Amino acid sequence: MKKRIAILPGDGIGPEVCEAATTVLNEIGTMFQHQFEFVYGDLGGIAIDKTGNPLPKETLTICKNSDAVLLGAVGGPKWDTLPGEQRPEKGLLGLRKELGLFANLRPVTIYDALADSSPLKDEVIQGVDLVIVRELTGGLYFGEPRERRGEGKEELAVDTLVYSRKEIERIVRKGFEFAEIRGGTLTSVDKANVLESSRLWREVVDEVAKEYPNISYSHMLVDNAAMQLVRNPRQFDVIVTENMFGDILSDEASMITGSLGMLPSASLSEDGPGLFEPIHGSAPDIAGKGIANPLATLSSVAMMLTYAFSMTEEADVLSAAINDVLEAGHRTADLTSDERAVLSTTEMTNQVIQAL
Amino acid sequence: MKKRIAILPGDGIGPEVCEAATTVLNEIGTMFQHQFEFVYGDLGGIAIDKTGNPLPKETLTICKNSDAVLLGAVGGPKWDTLPGEQRPEKGLLGLRKELGLFANLRPVTIYDALADSSPLKDEVIQGVDLVIVRELTGGLYFGEPRERRGEGKEELAVDTLVYSRKEIERIVRKGFEFAEIRGGTLTSVDKANVLESSRLWREVVDEVAKEYPNISYSHMLVDNAAMQLVRNPRQFDVIVTENMFGDILSDEASMITGSLGMLPSASLSEDGPGLFEPIHGSAPDIAGKGIANPLATLSSVAMMLTYAFSMTEEADVLSAAINDVLEAGHRTADLTSDERAVLSTTEMTNQVIQAL
Ligand SMILES: CC(C)[C@H](C(=O)O)[C@@H](O)C(=O)O
Ligand SMILES: CC(C)[C@H](C(=O)O)[C@@H](O)C(=O)O
Numbered sequence: 009m010k011k012r013i014a015i016l017p018g019d020g021i022g023p024e025v026c027e028a029a030t031t032v033l034n035e036i037g038t039m040f041q042h043q044f045e046f047v048y049g050d051l052g053g054i055a056i057d058k059t060g061n062p063l064p065k066e067t068l069t070i071c072k073n074s075d076a077v078l079l080g081a082v083g084g085p086k087w088d089t090l091p092g093e094q095r096p097e098k099g100l101l102g103l104r105k106e107l108g109l110f111a112n113l114r115p116v117t118i119y120d121a122l123a124d125s126s127p128l129k130d131e132v133i134q135g136v137d138l139v140i141v142r143e144l145t146g147g148l149y150f151g152e153p154r155e156r157r158g159e160g161k162e163e164l165a166v167d168t169l170v171y172s173r174k175e176i177e178r179i180v181r182k183g184f185e186f187a188e189i190r191g192g193t194l195t196s197v198d199k200a201n202v203l204e205s206s207r208l209w210r211e212v213v214d215e216v217a218k219e220y221p222n223i224s225y226s227h228m229l230v231d232n233a234a235m236q237l238v239r240n241p242r243q244f245d246v247i248v249t250e251n252m253f254g255d256i257l258s259d260e261a262s263m264i265t266g267s268l269g270m271l272p273s274a275s276l277s278e279d280g281p282g283l284f285e286p287i288h289g290s291a292p293d294i295a296g297k298g299i300a301n302p303l304a305t306l307s308s309v310a311m312m313l314t315y316a317f318s319m320t321e322e323a324d325v326l327s328a329a330i331n332d333v334l335e336a337g338h339r340t341a342d343l344t345s346d347e348r349a350v351l352s353t354t355e356m357t358n359q360v361i362q363a364l
Numbered sequence: 365m366k367k368r369i370a371i372l373p374g375d376g377i378g379p380e381v382c383e384a385a386t387t388v389l390n391e392i393g394t395m396f397q398h399q400f401e402f403v404y405g406d407l408g409g410i411a412i413d414k415t416g417n418p419l420p421k422e423t424l425t426i427c428k429n430s431d432a433v434l435l436g437a438v439g440g441p442k443w444d445t446l447p448g449e450q451r452p453e454k455g456l457l458g459l460r461k462e463l464g465l466f467a468n469l470r471p472v473t474i475y476d477a478l479a480d481s482s483p484l485k486d487e488v489i490q491g492v493d494l495v496i497v498r499e500l501t502g503g504l505y506f507g508e509p510r511e512r513r514g515e516g517k518e519e520l521a522v523d524t525l526v527y528s529r530k531e532i533e534r535i536v537r538k539g540f541e542f543a544e545i546r547g548g549t550l551t552s553v554d555k556a557n558v559l560e561s562s563r564l565w566r567e568v569v570d571e572v573a574k575e576y577p578n579i580s581y582s583h584m585l586v587d588n589a590a591m592q593l594v595r596n597p598r599q600f601d602v603i604v605t606e607n608m609f610g611d612i613l614s615d616e617a618s619m620i621t622g623s624l625g626m627l628p629s630a631s632l633s634e635d636g637p638g639l640f641e642p643i644h645g646s647a648p649d650i651a652g653k654g655i656a657n658p659l660a661t662l663s664s665v666a667m668m669l670t671y672a673f674s675m676t677e678e679a680d681v682l683s684a685a686i687n688d689v690l691e692a693g694h695r696t697a698d699l700t701s702d703e704r705a706v707l708s709t710t711e712m713t714n715q716v717i718q719a720l
Binding site: 092095097101126127128129132148149151154155156158160161162163164165166167168169170171172173174177199201202203204205207208209230231232234235236237238239240252253255256257258259260262263264266268 | 448453457482483484485488504505507510519520521522523525526527528529530533555557558561564586587591592596608609611612614616618619620622624
């Protein structure tokens with residue numbers, strides 16, 4: 009097969025981990041006789057520096073004309089003092105909206121070889137395997153009005169949490185679909201005892217549930233979910249929730265693994281290209297040193313192979329290779345305190361390629 | 365001194381833990397020659413059953429005419445199917461608003477004797493001692509409009525996140541004040557890379573900070589805060605944040621202790637009576653059995669002694685007594701798996717009284 013992939017290296021360690029990704033994709037292409045074509049675009053801080061715009065039109069065009077988008081990371085202290093509209097994150101938010109990436113998938117799994125690095129006790133995290141399905145183009149992130157009003161002490165700032173039945177339906181359906189594929193259960197998280205939008209959310213979940221009579225599902229309040237993720241994360245399989253709650257809970261859930269540098273994400277649209285990115289940030293402190301951990305990006309590539317290209321065999325081979333290098337004891341700097349044993353980004357990438 | 369305390373036992377185990385509280389307050393009254401007068405009111409489910417209203421006028425009057433309010437817990441499955449306006453929680457939200465309880469204090473401390481029950485590793489939680497200062501009468505909880513609009517697939521549900529400069533100022537000032545009293549640092553949590561209200565929040569924090577040049581403070585994004593509370597909770601001293609973020613983060617933070625049955629809370633107003641309540645819920649499954657853990661309520665009484673009555677010596681004696689009974693190995697059912705060793709609510713209360 010022939011696939012065109014938009015690569016948006018972005019800022020900080022983004023370019024380094026994206027290079028690891030293209031190297032591995034080329035290898036997989038050779039192994040399975042696919043042709044991966046890479047087209048590069050700027051997003052975030054680097055785009056601001058070059059064009060004044062965190063999401064240049066050209067980048068958007070490149071993405072829309074591709075079969076999938078791989079993103080490194082955006083942001084850094086250099087751009088932190090710019091006004092809101094010109095911040096690197098704005099580029100990412102714009103891309104989500106423009107590509108209609110309404111479904112953010114955040115799998116949280118524990119690599120046995122790394123379980124020790126979790127802040128949670130072994131017996132609490134052993135066997136954790138959940139995925140958070142976060143709504144990504146609605147709610148407080150995009151609702152209008154979002155503005156300042158009035159002056160002095162009476163000055164107000166307003167954001168709007170708004171969801172339509174349609175928006176809720178399509179993300180909830182994704183939640184049920186994943187629960188079905190995984191043969192698992194669905195937990196819908198809301199704040200229905202306080203929010204009007206959560207009450208609609210809950211109604212829609214109960215309706216959509218009728219289409220999935222074999223999936224057992226339940227509702228959980230967001231404050232309770234934040235507790236349960238720490239108390240007993242194993243109780244969860246698929247979690248579906250709105251944008252802001254998903255932002256908070258998925259980061260919390262990532263941290264229970266203790267290996268942020270390992271976790272991928274996918275953001276999917278109705279029928280256009282999906283976006284795949286590691287969940288770690290741009291890590292400006294180690295950028296350019298060649299020591300970034302490429303494994304979260306390579307896991308994101310595995311998600312791309314699965315969700316964008318339906319290349320499940322290829323994805324499985326890549327995921328197995330990542331697991332193998334960890335089991336063999338290979339570590340980048342973020343994964344070990346033993347300095348002598350540390351691999352560079354390139355060395356780790358080569359280990360994965362050998363393990364393929 | 366003579367103090368009048370409104371007691372709102374509420375639902376589930378509420379009446380049992382409130383009885384423990386009045387018993388202990390009477391004892392402290394005798395010891396320190398204070399006179400505590402108790403006036404009882406209904407709130408939540410029991411108020412719905414009796415009057416159809418989760419917050420009857422009479423209850424509100426009782427609270428307003430008191431020096432402090434002690435709340436047991438509200439809610440239970442019996443009332444879960446009622447429409448939003450008639451739910452037990454609505455009584456609590458109404459009380460917060462009517463009494464102007466804008467500052468919710470949620471201390472999170474680890475009792476050495478119970479550290480084992482935390483899902484987090486010992487080295488992560490040892491010495492955790494933080495307090496979350498949550499804004500309690502603004503934001504998404506009360507903002508208007510909050511409504512449904514339109515029909516069919518296009519039906520919308522809307523909530524409004526709104527804060528005035530004044531509202532932010534007074535809660536942020538509370539945050540700095542607590543940091544000052546504790547000789548600690550302040551972390552302000554927001555989502556300034558996305559929300560207009562968070563950008564105003566951040567502005568106000570930077571302004572108010574000028575009045576506290578000796579307090580070191582920082583800003584943290586809410587998703588990062590949700591991670592950091594799991595990764596390294598010891599880094600926090602005082603956290604100040606808006607209503608919804610505070611709801612989520614304070615419950616998450618409570619769970620890292622592993623002993624939800626131990627944690628108190630206080631909700632303070634500008635100059636009226638404060639409200640004190642355990643953070644655990646109404647626990648309908650064990651209600652009426654006489655086995656509920658009264659210690660979170662007794663800790664809430666200690667907060668009442670401190671914040672409502674400035675009786676710091678009395679509060680210290682009570683807190684020390686709670687610590688002593690735990691060190692002596694006394695446990696209610698929620699704190700141990702050893703059934704033979706379990707104390708009832710009354711037995712535990714008596715242990716505390718002896719330890720006073
Ligand atoms: C950078 C920021 C706007 C973004 C978000 O809040 O969605 C990030 O935290 C994420 O989760 O991808
Ligand atoms: C019962 C509910 C409305 C309440 C809240 O969300 O504030 C509770 O979770 C709390 O934190 O006191």
